[in-house]
Amino acid sequence: MSENIFLKIINKEIPADIVYEDDxxxxxxxxxxxxxxxxxIIPKKEIRKLHDSNEGDCELLGHLMLAAKKIMxxxxxxxxxxxINNGSEAGQTVFHLHLHILAGRDFGWPPG
Ligand code: 5GP
Numbered sequence: 001m002s003e004n005i006f007l008k009i010i011n012k013e014i015p016a017d018i019v020y021e022d023d024x025x026x027x028x029x030x031x032x033x034x035x036x037x038x039x040x041i042i043p044k045k046e047i048r049k050l051h052d053s054n055e056g057d058c059e060l061l062g063h064l065m066l067a068a069k070k071i072m073x074x075x076x077x078x079x080x081x082x083x084i085n086n087g088s089e090a091g092q093t094v095f096h097l098h099l100h101i102l103a104g105r106d107f108g109w110p111p112g
Pocket of ligand 1: 094
């Protein structure tokens with residue numbers, strides 16, 4: 001069993017409400033949604049946080065963004081916010097890179 005909870009989801013060791021999957025990324029509903037739509041999209045490659053990525057991850061990071069767009073397009077949702085928390089002081093609690101996709105309510109700016 002892997003320690004990283006998101007790797008466990010990738011490896012189907014624990015369940016998740018999966019909304020999209022391809023060879024590079026997996027997307028599933030957040031267990032504690034902060035908006036009516038709150039999806040997490042993660043690379044299958046283990047990257048602990050965005051700051052640990054490198055030039056070799058360029059295509060994967062682009063793929064992550066385009067997968068987010070595809071998921072929202074399939075849901076016919078045009079207004080949404082994408083968030084990456086990088087590091088604990090920025091709010092990161094799970095150390096496997098993930099993109100939050102939030103939609104279905106108004107969002108304030110600046111973010112809290
Ligand atoms: P972070 O705070 O690291 O940016 O976001 C981690 C997110 O993962 C949180 O929104 C949290 O609710 C979600 N999360 C943590 N554990 C699980 C889990 O086991 N399953 C799912 N679906 N979401 C999780």
